[in-house]
Amino acid sequence: MSEQVIEMTSRPGVQADELPLNLKIGMAVVIAWVLLAVLAPWVTPADPNALDLDNVLQPPGAAGLMGTDQVGRDVFTRVVFAARIDLWIGFAGVVLPLLIGVTAGLFSGYFGGAADALLMRVVDITLAFPFFVLVLAIVAALGPGVGNLIIALALVGWVSYARLVRAEVMVIRNAEYIQAVRTLGFNRFYILFRHVMPNAMAPVIVYAMTDMLLVILAGAGLGFIGLGVQPPTAEWGAMIADGQPYIEEAWWISLFPGLAAISFGIGLSLIGDGLARMLRVSN
Amino acid sequence: MAVAIGSGDALLRVRDLGVAFAGQGAPVTAVNNASFELHAGEVLGIVGESGSGKSVTLRAIMGLLPATASITGSVRFDGQEILGMDPESLRQMRGRSLSMIFQNPSSHLDPLMTIGRQVAEPLLQHEKMRPAKARESAIKILGEVRIDRPEQRAANYPHQLSGGMKQRAMIASAIACRPRLLLADEPTTALDVTVQAHILALLADLNRSRGLSMVLVSHDLAVIAQVCDRVVVMKDGEVVEQGAAGKLVTTPQHPYTQRLIESQPGRLAAVAAAPTVAITDSPLLEIRNLGVQFRLPRTGLLRPKALLKAVDDVSIGLQRGETLGIVGESGSGKSTVARAIMGLETPAQGDVLLDGRSIRAGRLAGQPDFRRRIQMAFQNPFDSLNPRFTVRQTIVEPLRKHRLVPADRFDARVAELMALVELDPRLADRKPGQLSGGQCQRVGIARALAMEPEILIADEITSALDVTIQAQIIELLNRLRSQTGLSIIFISHDLALVRSFCHRVAVFEAGRVVEAGNVEKVLSEPQHPYTQTLIASVPEL
């Protein structure tokens, strides 16, 4: 029984004890933002929406860590509270299309047939629309706001996931372990969700990180052209846009939310990189 | 062990070669103190199982090891020390003085470059030939390795060639600059046995006609014995024995060499222990006029979609307690038959009967009883297990889903099954990535046995395994069938293995059964020309 010497092989698998460095840094940044967002009311000195018309456009310093904006709101407080919204847009704007796309891709890729052909046409059609233009059109149609933005992102974003998952599933469904469980006589849906799906998720998760960055940037872009969140909600893109008319006299209004968005984006990028490395997926 | 090396006119002399790879922890030793030599015109075989260090040795000789490898000892080629040579001089030697071919011709040829150019590349690089001349020479060399219509083939891309052709093209590229030494790393392992015979013949011919010296590395002792003058046996990075080919095979000294020889499929005594089977008119499983077709993609607007008859009018029966061998080369339809029985393919015609009752193929899932009675084990040990499931999860799943045993008995049943396939119970919580190939294959069998089947379809289950492990698996199946009366359909490309393990055999060619019957009878007195070719192609020890 000499062959029962345990051989460690180089096959794909998650090794929890050796997280890549960029993943660790990225996680630290993102977790820090998540904590800030969750603890926002306790870590900030003011009410994010409280106006103080006697204290407008105060520079960072005595009036607050990051100064005050054009109606006297505390910029630091708003940057922190904005994380709640931006993180939510990033999260929901990715999770919703992910759920739709993964489900569609799973069924389409696994069962094939006419539904698959139809789905792929729908995907082709959706992809032929330019992403930002389509989001813009849908938001214009539904009206600005976080909820509508997420709906728009879901309507447009799911196709990428569907395509990604479908491609994975078409490979996995021919893998021997799927053949093997089929010969065991399990229910098709059971096989699909218990065996196919978990193995098809690695590239999806890696893509989701990049997508989250894209979503947050798209949200900020819409905020910039005035179709983002509803006032007085604090959101980084909208805050940058709000600060634009004051850039000469009060650079801090735009700068800090910009830095916040960039730091969070870097965190996401690093996680994406790290996950790609760990899960051996090329993005 | 230091082996005394005599005369000084060796073409290649390897002495105390050691290779270790730096990793996260302590360096891993891949080759330890290996010494051997090769004389001009000689063919030296290196045999060993996976992890024995035979391929690493070849790469060390070529100077192709990655920077993480630390190499000690000495490798002299034609009196010149290769280890520590500056990279540029070494590069100039590669392809010109010594050359190498690899196991998998598909991946070792650049898919985006024509065969002709890939053969011409070394000529352009080393002999600074003009492109037109290099092309001309390349075509000539392709002819020399017996590629027909070499002019046309030179313009082809690798994907347009068969596996054998690709291996020939790789050989052509390796010998283009007329090197003195060819290192061949498992050159026939990925090929069908008939193709293997041709390639081996070609190599032998090159050795003879060009005086090309060779080091042939293989896991297959029979192949080595057929082609080589001398043989080196490696195990766990060390040379355990070396000597003249004939002598080593007949009178092996080292226990490992002895075990290697005993494990050769032709020498397995399994069938001797197998119960004899009565051939009756009512077989347990009967395949009647089975046909499976695949639709090929349309190639032209007005052309209909072509049909590929993967299985064409096949009829065979499996008796209770019998082991039926199905042999054939890749693409012969042998796996498709198995998949059709299991309902993984929908037959275009014919039927499969179990106990005289029809299994409407494709609807097996709706008939749990039939489903349980027939189970299947797969070829690729790693790919046939869900990489995210532990051994326990894999085996428990059918128990739970089909309520085969009460939930509180799961652990006990898993332990039983693992014991049945001789798996260490401590492995229960490991995932496939942490298991060896043989262990994975045992898990796959245990999963099939969890269903308590009467019939096990074993589809090339040992072809990815080392011979000694193959022997263990065969031994396991043998024990199972005698203990439980399991009937087995044993699909394999290895005639010797089938011969030593099966009662009857069916020979497949291009989707049809060309010959079937008692295994001894068919293999010793083959009637069909294809069977004859097949048998003639198998290298023997």
Place this chain on the structure above:
Amino acid sequence: MRISVMFLALMLTSIGSIASADESPPGSRPDIIRIASGSRTLTLDPTRSWNSGDIETFGQLYSRLFRRDQAGNLQPGLAERWEMSADARTYTFHLRDARFSDGTPITADDVRFTLLRMRDDPEALYSEPVSGVVDVVAVDQRTVRVMLAEPNVPFLDTLEVCFLGITSRADVENRGPGKAFTEHPVTSGPYRVREWKPGDRLVLEANPYYWREGFPRNGGAELIEVIDANTRIAMLLAGEVDAIRQLGWSRAESFRAQGKVSVPLEPANLIWLILLNHAQPPFDDLRVRQAAALALDRQAMARVVLRNLGRVANTTMPASLDHHLADFPGWPYDLERARQLMAEAGAAGHEVVINIAAPSPQMELIGLILQAQWADIGLKTRIVKMDQGQEVQRLMDGDYNASINWWYNENPDPDLALRWAVCGSCGNRAYYTNYSNKEVDRLIAEAAREPDPALRRVLYQRVQRISTEEVAQIPLFYPPWVNAYSHAIEGLGMTPALQWTLENARHLR
């Protein structure tokens, strides 16, 4: 490698292009005036648009029977002389010898065509002010007579409005309005169209047949559409344009201080206000409307939003119009009374939706302040920002509670302004607020017929007083135009009626 060669070539050409561009920086050709505006030119047909970008454009293309001088006084335009009949119902205009940009004479027939087209074309937007025109008769080539149903004192002011620029009957009828106003329209004003790139710019060249001797003082102009205010500013600072519209209130102070460009605050017939829907609770109750007005600290708002560039509004009418009720105090900031009124009305806790058209940073700011200050009297508010299309739609459908808005008047006469803003029977339900006061409507109609300026003043001031007290809308402030001009030009400015004085402009040597 080929790629690096390509890259090198690209770098060289970009460097080359920088060098070549330096020789003639844009905007340096002295006779072309370039203006960047955030408003769009949508059409060149003066009957078809009320969009501010088009208003900026029309005046440059089409001359009217009258024009206004720098002081804002009405002066003869294409009409050299005019007479009014004793019953004030018939006007006779004597045209000067003027020509269209294609060289054909501007005749009485063209005037007739222009006025009747505005009155009768179903898609003509400015038909209401000329609806009292019974007939127009071309007495001869140069004499035109206009008959009104009843006396209309501001009629001459109306004829000065940019929408009533004279267009060529022959051309419009020959080419059809589709072609005549999209491809090089025949113009009667200081400029004609050299090239129109919708969505980008309108390139004008001097009309050689323009009737005013020596005008335009430049060779042409480019009206460039630039949506983003930062980009407009950057263009002005980089010398790419000579003037920009809408510098932004927040920037005026610092740019004036810097002195790199000139930022005159030019008076405007403009008012910013809050529209309240009188047809829906809670603003159907006068006490709630009054409370809403009293709760606003408009001084603070003017300080924070308008940066004190203009005055707090005291009536429902722009202060720059004639007969503005200047000494009226307007609504003070009185939280106590506001709370009391809210209590009387029992309206506390009502949720109010404030509609805002995006993108407008100023409106958002006002919305925020509104939200904070109305919260003090127990009005809960939700700000709903939507694109302009939807905002207009909701407004016109009466589907709103409150909307932050502005309007401006085309001339200094209060007639049109008050018909627009507070008249319940003039077609737009008092700016879609559903405010309706029979007396106000009657006073407005009466004032239009009243020839004595002193009496008109009394009537109009009564209208302002009533409508302000009844809170037809909540007036916020009277901002000026905040445009910025390069020091390199002179003569360019903007009239209170949103007209560039482009024909006077020229580059300083």
Place this chain on the structure above:
Amino acid sequence: MTRAYWLLQRLTQLLPVLLGISVICFALLQMIPGDPARIILGSRASPEAVAAMRDRLGLDQPALQQYLTYMSKVIRGDFGESISYKVPVSKLILEHAPVTGFLAVYVIALAVPIALILGMLAARYRGTWVDHLIRMLSVLGMTMPVFWLAILMLRLFSIDLGWFPVSGYGQGFLGHLHHLFLPAVSISIWMIPVLVRNLRASIVQQSVADYVLAGRAKGLTERHIFTHHILKNASLPTLNLFGVLVAYLIGGTVIVELVYALPGLGLLMFNAILGRDYPIIQGLTLFYALATVVITLVTDILSGLIDPRVKA
């Protein structure tokens, strides 16, 4: 025969996609609140004027009839007339397309060579400071919002240094190059990292491929192996990504066009959406879709030229 057939197949797949796009686009427009007639005429228009315009535009007809009327015109090459400008949509698109087209080509010309060089450097010096530096810059470039970057560059290069114009498209080829430099850089800064990461990953993946080892065994120089084998193989996935990016680019320039006041398709679309100019939105959408499909087709043909396996 096979290649022609493959091409034909791709082209026939195009039709249902375009048809689907037109249907979805039309349906979407029907759902958008806001009456184009009212929006264009403005809040001061009389109900009669609005009704007259609705009638002229056929907005009161059933949706299906509107769609059929529209499509029958489209087939004859008539994309209708802009509601607000009253100018043929095709004319508007043709006027605005060169700007976006030039910008896209410019971005490609800037981004591709740089991405190639950086990708190769990062792969070649994998794990060294060169690689880490390129990686950090990539992350930064990808994360920086385009509008943010655009504003910063405007301030620095156009106002403070005066090197590049703030706005517009310029005259002549050199003028275009000069005017569009900053916009092109703004987009490139985002696009280069995407390409670099992809290219680096594929080069790394290809450089451990078996054929590379075989090439070494033949004694080929590292340089030869890299240029003739690795790069060619590694370019395939990057080429596909590149196609996706170019398609994205054509529709993704809205914000850049807004910030740099470029009269391109993005700006046209932006204004059309806000102004409810249906014919422009529909025409542009079809144009975008066509462009996307053509780009994908070109990418496929290109990868077919590089990779003989594609159309086998």
